[in-house]
Amino acid sequence: xxxxxxxxxxxxxGFLGAGKTTLLNRLLRQxxxxxxxxxxxxxxxxxxxHLLVETSEERFALLxxxxxxxxxxxxxxxxLTGILARRDKGELASVTRILIETTGLADPxxxxxxxxxAPALSGRLAVEGVVTAVDAVNGLATLxxxxxxxxxxxxxxxxxxxxxxxxxxxxxxxxxxxxxLINPAARVLEADMGHVAAARLIGTGFDPDALGRAAVDWxxxxxxxxxxxxxxxxxxxxxHVHGPGCGHHLPAGVVRTGHAGIETHAFVIDQPLSSPxxxxxLEYLTxxxxxxxxxxxxxxxxxxxxxxxxxxxxxxxxxxxxxxLPAWPDQTRGTxxxxxxxxxxxxxxxxxxxxxxxxxxxxxxxxxxxxxxxSGNMAA
Amino acid sequence: MSAVHAVSDLVLTNGRIxxxxxxxxxxxxxxxxxxxxxxxxxDADVRPxxxxxxxxxxxxxxxxxxxxxxxxxxxxxxxQAELFELRFGNxxxxxxxxxxxxxxxxxxxxxxxxxxxxxxSDLLALFxxxxxxxxxxxxxxxxxxxxxxxxxxxxxxxxxxxxxxxITEDTPxxxxxxxxxxxxxxxxxxxxxxxxxxxxxRTIVASGHYTEDMDRxxxxxxxxxxxxxxxxxxxDAAAMQPVLAALKGLDDRGLLTAWASGAMPVTExxxxxxxxxxxxxxxxxxxxxxxxxxxxxKIFLDGVPGARTAAFHEPYTPxxxxxxxxxxxxxxxxxxxxxxxxxCEDLGLSVKIHCAGDAAVTMALDALDVxxxxxxxxxxxxxxxxxxxxxxxxIPRFRELGMGADLxxxxxxxxxxxxxxxxxxxxxxxxxFWPNRDLLDAGALMAGGSDWPVIPNPNPWTGIEGLVTRQxxxxxxxxxxxxxxxxxxxxxxLEIFTINSARMMGLGDVVGSLEIGKSADxxxxxxxVLTCPAGAIGKTRVLQTWFEGRLVHGTEALA
Numbered sequence: 001x002x003x004x005x006x007x008x009x010x011x012x013x014g015f016l017g018a019g020k021t022t023l024l025n026r027l028l029r030q031x032x033x034x035x036x037x038x039x040x041x042x043x044x045x046x047x048x049x050h051l052l053v054e055t056s057e058e059r060f061a062l063l064x065x066x067x068x069x070x071x072x073x074x075x076x077x078x079x080l081t082g083i084l085a086r087r088d089k090g091e092l093a094s095v096t097r098i099l100i101e102t103t104g105l106a107d108p109x110x111x112x113x114x115x116x117x118a119p120a121l122s123g124r125l126a127v128e129g130v131v132t133a134v135d136a137v138n139g140l141a142t143l144x145x146x147x148x149x150x151x152x153x154x155x156x157x158x159x160x161x162x163x164x165x166x167x168x169x170x171x172x173x174x175x176x177x178x179x180x181l182i183n184p185a186a187r188v189l190e191a192d193m194g195h196v197a198a199a200r201l202i203g204t205g206f207d208p209d210a211l212g213r214a215a216v217d218w219x220x221x222x223x224x225x226x227x228x229x230x231x232x233x234x235x236x237x238x239x240h241v242h243g244p245g246c247g248h249h250l251p252a253g254v255v256r257t258g259h260a261g262i263e264t265h266a267f268v269i270d271q272p273l274s275s276p277x278x279x280x281x282l283e284y285l286t287x288x289x290x291x292x293x294x295x296x297x298x299x300x301x302x303x304x305x306x307x308x309x310x311x312x313x314x315x316x317x318x319x320x321x322x323x324x325l326p327a328w329p330d331q332t333r334g335t336x337x338x339x340x341x342x343x344x345x346x347x348x349x350x351x352x353x354x355x356x357x358x359x360x361x362x363x364x365x366x367x368x369x370x371x372x373x374x375s376g377n378m379a380a
Numbered sequence: 381m382s383a384v385h386a387v388s389d390l391v392l393t394n395g396r397i398x399x400x401x402x403x404x405x406x407x408x409x410x411x412x413x414x415x416x417x418x419x420x421x422x423d424a425d426v427r428p429x430x431x432x433x434x435x436x437x438x439x440x441x442x443x444x445x446x447x448x449x450x451x452x453x454x455x456x457x458x459x460q461a462e463l464f465e466l467r468f469g470n471x472x473x474x475x476x477x478x479x480x481x482x483x484x485x486x487x488x489x490x491x492x493x494x495x496x497x498x499x500x501s502d503l504l505a506l507f508x509x510x511x512x513x514x515x516x517x518x519x520x521x522x523x524x525x526x527x528x529x530x531x532x533x534x535x536x537x538x539x540x541x542x543x544x545x546x547i548t549e550d551t552p553x554x555x556x557x558x559x560x561x562x563x564x565x566x567x568x569x570x571x572x573x574x575x576x577x578x579x580x581x582r583t584i585v586a587s588g589h590y591t592e593d594m595d596r597x598x599x600x601x602x603x604x605x606x607x608x609x610x611x612x613x614x615x616d617a618a619a620m621q622p623v624l625a626a627l628k629g630l631d632d633r634g635l636l637t638a639w640a641s642g643a644m645p646v647t648e649x650x651x652x653x654x655x656x657x658x659x660x661x662x663x664x665x666x667x668x669x670x671x672x673x674x675x676x677x678k679i680f681l682d683g684v685p686g687a688r689t690a691a692f693h694e695p696y697t698p699x700x701x702x703x704x705x706x707x708x709x710x711x712x713x714x715x716x717x718x719x720x721x722x723x724c725e726d727l728g729l730s731v732k733i734h735c736a737g738d739a740a741v742t743m744a745l746d747a748l749d750v751x752x753x754x755x756x757x758x759x760x761x762x763x764x765x766x767x768x769x770x771x772x773x774x775i776p777r778f779r780e781l782g783m784g785a786d787l788x789x790x791x792x793x794x795x796x797x798x799x800x801x802x803x804x805x806x807x808x809x810x811x812x813f814w815p816n817r818d819l820l821d822a823g824a825l826m827a828g829g830s831d832w833p834v835i836p837n838p839n840p841w842t843g844i845e846g847l848v849t850r851q852x853x854x855x856x857x858x859x860x861x862x863x864x865x866x867x868x869x870x871x872x873x874l875e876i877f878t879i880n881s882a883r884m885m886g887l888g889d890v891v892g893s894l895e896i897g898k899s900a901d902x903x904x905x906x907x908x909v910l911t912c913p914a915g916a917i918g919k920t921r922v923l924q925t926w927f928e929g930r931l932v933h934g935t936e937a938l939a
Contacts, residue, residue, distance in 0.1 A: 284715070284718055284750050284754060285754065287715060287718050287722055288718065288722040288750070288751060288754040348754060348756070351753065352753050352754055355753055356750065
């Protein structure tokens with residue numbers, strides 16, 4: 001039957017050598033991930049052989065803690081619809097969540113697109129977004145050299161720094177700053193010897209309270225003054241960056257990251273929005289600027305029901321189905337939007353919101369003026 | 381002070397040269413080297429460029445000007461019809477048509493198609509009978525036959541054609557089309573209505589009837605026709621793969637005597653067949669050559685007012701089929717248009733949007749407004765094709781948004797088209813047609829296009845006269861003017877047909893005016909269109925057409 005609650009689903013990505021495999025291997029042993037069905041390219045690739053207790057058929061393998069691994073044979077939709085059909089029949093009843101590892105793919109967006117738009121999967125999955133693994137030792141060099149790596153970080157819901165035991169404190173600090181410059185909103189976790197608390201990496205599907213709290217956290221992180229370009233003339237060395245709390249000053253150029261042009265724009269709107277107008281604007285934004293829009297997330301106050309905010313999320317041209325939350329997650333009301341973009345000026349978003357979402361320009365505010373100017377000034 | 385003067389290949393001298401440069405200046409002479417203009421001025425200015433090898437042409441005081449740029453043509457159809465198909469007027473009756481078919485069948489190899497046009501749509505009832513089909517079968521001597529009607533929407537085919545298309549008495553009607561059946565017997569008659577016509581056309585294409593050699597010959601024939609009328613650059617407004625391949629093939633052989641651009645349809649049009657959209661865009665660089673620029677795409681946003689398929693803000697006149705309040709429909713939504721325009725801008729392609737009704741115009745402008753708001757300025761110029769019925773409030777938006785107005789076809793004067801519009805829209809609305817003066821005053825970029833073969837030939841001079849007089853240049857509808865307040869002066873009109881069209885084609889720095897460095901695309905006329913009576917402009921003959929300094933029409937000696 002299709003009335004079952006949507007299965008929470010997380011996409012795990014990361015550059016080659018980022019330690020995804022080790023991470024996944026360790027994650028699947030944790031009790032918090034009991035009931036996880038992991039979709040991977042091949043069993044051998046993640047070194048699970050010693051955990052396998054049963055391979056009842058070619059594509060399915062049961063781990064000793066009850067997790068299931070499944071390899072993709074034809075395509076992802078076929079694999080997932082097969083799993084959902086078996087679950088509907090009462091098989092795979094223990095499965096409570098899905099984790100997809102995008103082995104060998106630099107760009108997780110096609111996978112997200114498939115998950116969110118395939119008619120056969122409609123309403124069956126609660127896509128929680130992307131977890132991106134970044135290597136503590138080589139991560140910064142990778143970010144500086146590969147725009148695809150920057151994109152993986154930019155669109156992440158959560159970021160895991162792997163191999164922290166192999167990096168110096170200074171290396172770690174620089175990486176944290178770089179990650180904060182690219183994606184100030186995502187929660188950053190550190191995995192020690194491949195270990196990270198699984199419960200902190202995954203969400204809770206469509207649980208509206210948790211979704212609301214996560215959105216508030218996201219917005220708070222995105223607007224917190226951390227990791228910005230120092231404009232203090234006394235500090236010398238213009239363009240250098242410093243970390244949260246202005247602790248360490250790093251020389252300009254160390255955090256170079258071919259991500260000049262990656263910016264985070266946050267908006268507060270003190271005016272309830274009309275749903276058709278807002279979604280018309282959002283459609284135009286994704287149609288015309290999808291390539292440059294790494295991530296967007298927002299709590300939206302619509303004029304048809306001001307007590308129940310709408311959670312909207314998107315990655316590039318792909319929008320998650322919006323979720324009506326039962327109440328505002330904190331004391332603050334009013335629309336909050338965060339965009340992580342590559343080359344979309346803030347004023348384009350502001351002007352087009354006013355124009356096509358029928359918003360009074362005076363009602364659109366910058367919640368973190370000054371602090372948010374950061375990454376736009378970064379020299380490549 | 382001595383100057384070094386490059387020796388030219390060609391000098392035109394003793395002329396009245398109207399350059400259409402920004403100063404609208406005049407000159408007597410002009411020198412050309414390697415196809416480009418190297419000097420413009422008085423005879424004395426240009427004389428030092430004459431060397432022993434220079435060809436010197438005495439214009440005998442005649443008017444010369446830049447070659448005409450036609451912003452809207454369909455190159456394949458006109459040439460194919462003239463070279464390879466039976467052509468008969470829509471006044472020809474059944475027996476005479478059958479005589480032509482029989483004569484063609486006698487010289488057509490067995491198995492080869494006979495294609496012809498255009499029978500009058502008033503013959504539909506007569507042809508839609510078993511008796512007529514039997515006569516057509518007899519005349520065709522076993523060859524498959526397809527005859528197009530004068531609307532180009534419907535066909536009459538014989539039994540051999542039905543067989544090749546796999547159509548039997550049991551075949552269900554296609555979507556948006558039908559097979560004609562004899563009212564008394566219910567049996568097929570070979571009449572193919574709307575989408576049914578496409579089944580036959582596709583069968584012919586699939587049979588390999590149109591070879592690349594034929595395509596090239598057809599396009600070459602069309603280009604020769606354009607050259608004859610003084611046209612040296614054109615934009616094919618629905619350029620499918622065979623058109624682009626033919627243009628490239630001609631250019632590779634040094635036979636393309638005009639600058640060519642093509643607008644690749646974003647979806648397969650109802651009257652053309654083959655790959656379209658992304659699949660076609662992906663091929664565009666294989667067709668690019670020195671003179672071929674496949675840098676446009678085409679979107680059909682509505683139909684035509686006479687058939688009530690154009691989209692208007694106000695309803696059509698009441699009608700038995702559509703009722704009281706039908707406004708026509710658009711074939712795309714604003715977001716769909718936004719997506720296409722955005723995608724084309726990403727690819728560096730300009731979009732030509734067919735908009736026959738004022739609501740379609742509004743929608744196209746709305747979509748461009750969205751794109752400009754998100755994307756900022758662009759070097760691309762998008763077009764509204766047939767910018768003719770336009771709501772007052774939309775007129776300033778052309779300039780504000782940088783939307784080019786493609787004025788085509790040449791029907792800004794009383795015509796049979798207008799009579800049809802009066803029936804479907806009422807006289808008052810129908811005659812608020814082509815607000816060209818208002819567009820000019822609002823700063824819109826307007827360009828001239830023929831839409832040939834929608835009109836019988838691409839002669840621009842009738843169109844040019846009509847823009848000035850707003851009266852029918854062929855002498856039909858004597859004494860009638862269409863919205864005369866919208867008339868333009870001749871100098872403005874010449875800009876519309878030269879430099880403006882060049883800009884809208886993205887060739888403003890190459891053609892469109894006679895300036896140093898530009899292509900030597902020059903026409904010599906038999907009269908001075910700037911000073912002759914406006915009512916005589918349409919009779920202008922082009923004595924010579926030069927393309928890149930090569931004579932491609934006329935003779936060097938001017939009588």
